[in-house]
Amino acid sequence: MSRFKIIATKNLKRLVFISISLAIYAIAINFWISYQAKNSIHDNVLQLPKNKVGLVLGTGKYTSYGSINLYYKYRLEAATSLYKSGKIEYILVSGDNSRKSYDEPTDFKNDLIKKGIPENKIYLDYAGFRTLDSIVRAKAVFGLNSITIISQKFHNERAIYLAKHFNIDAIAFNAKGVSSSYSIKTTIREYLARTKASLDILFNVEPKFLGKKIEIS
Numbered sequence: 001m002s003r004f005k006i007i008a009t010k011n012l013k014r015l016v017f018i019s020i021s022l023a024i025y026a027i028a029i030n031f032w033i034s035y036q037a038k039n040s041i042h043d044n045v046l047q048l049p050k051n052k053v054g055l056v057l058g059t060g061k062y063t064s065y066g067s068i069n070l071y072y073k074y075r076l077e078a079a080t081s082l083y084k085s086g087k088i089e090y091i092l093v094s095g096d097n098s099r100k101s102y103d104e105p106t107d108f109k110n111d112l113i114k115k116g117i118p119e120n121k122i123y124l125d126y127a128g129f130r131t132l133d134s135i136v137r138a139k140a141v142f143g144l145n146s147i148t149i150i151s152q153k154f155h156n157e158r159a160i161y162l163a164k165h166f167n168i169d170a171i172a173f174n175a176k177g178v179s180s181s182y183s184i185k186t187t188i189r190e191y192l193a194r195t196k197a198s199l200d201i202l203f204n205v206e207p208k209f210l211g212k213k214i215e216i217s
Contacts, residue, residue: 022195025195026191026192026194026195027191029194029195029198030190030191030194030195033157033158033161033194033197033198034157036157036160036161036164037156037157037158037160037161037172040160040170040171040172041153041156041157041160041171041172041173041174042171042172042173042174043173043174045081045082045085045087045173046085048082048087048148048171048173049087049171050086050087050088051087051088051146051147051148051171052088052089052090052144052146052216053088053089053090053091053092053123053138053142053144053146053147053148053216054079054082054083054087054088054090054091054092054147054148054149054150054173055092055094055134055135055138055144055147055148055149055150056075056076056079056091056092056093056094056108056150056151057075057094057095057128057131057134057149057150057151057155057159058093058094058095058096058104058105058108058128058134059071059072059075059095059104060072060102060104061104061107061111070178070182071151071152071175071178071186072107072108074152074175074176074177074178075108075150075151075152075175076108076111076112076115077175077176078150078173078174078175078176079091079093079108079112079117079150080112080115080116080117082148082150082173083117083121084116087148087173088148089121090121090122090123090216091112091117091121091122091123092122092123092124092125092138092142092144092147092216093105093108093109093112093122093123093124093125094124094125094127094128094133094134094137094138095108095125095126095128095134096128096129097126097127098129103126104128105124105125105126105128106124108124109122109124123142123214123216125137125138125141125142127207127208127209127211129207129208130207131155131158131159131162131193131197132162132197132200132205132207133207133208133209134159135159135162135163135166135168135170136162136166136206136207136210137207137209137210138168139166139167139168140207140210141210141211141212141213141214142213142214142215142216143213143214143215143216144168144216145167145168145169146168146169146170147163147168147169147170147171148170148171148172148173149163149170149171149172149173150172150173150175151172151174151175152174152175152176152177152178153174153177154186154187154190155190156172156173156174157172158190158193158194158197159172160172161194161197162197162201165201
């Protein structure tokens, strides 16, 4: 066998080994994050403990096809339900507003008001570009050491994992999920997001922005 073929074979073996190792790590961290959150997430409004603030994790209002994003719709409904049930006093919406034409927090605010939530009970975090940013900024900017996170179960589990690392007393309420056919891309993306979240913690990655403190009261 030529030297070139020997080197190519060794490189291929390394690549296969690295790929398998990464896949195993991704699967392991996925189960670990779910396990970490299992006692902190709730499906039943009546059994949910009260908290001052509910943190809605943002998402786009519309899909790429122009229809309403069901993740958005169900998070909106969940936040409304918790407020009207007296489980939270204020709603903090944390989402992406990285460009003028895209404003997740304001979309949520407008629709929450339409559902009867008083405007003075809604606070917006325009720099929630990632879940890590939303969680860290809830404490560092908005002064929250205790929160109720509102999103779908898969997302809540990752958010709880991050909140625990940053010493935030967090629980989560699961917004209604969506069908597997609707969410297959999101499911795959979540494996990658959980792997990224674990690496962010390992390497002490910080939010893109912090800024002035804002009191929710």
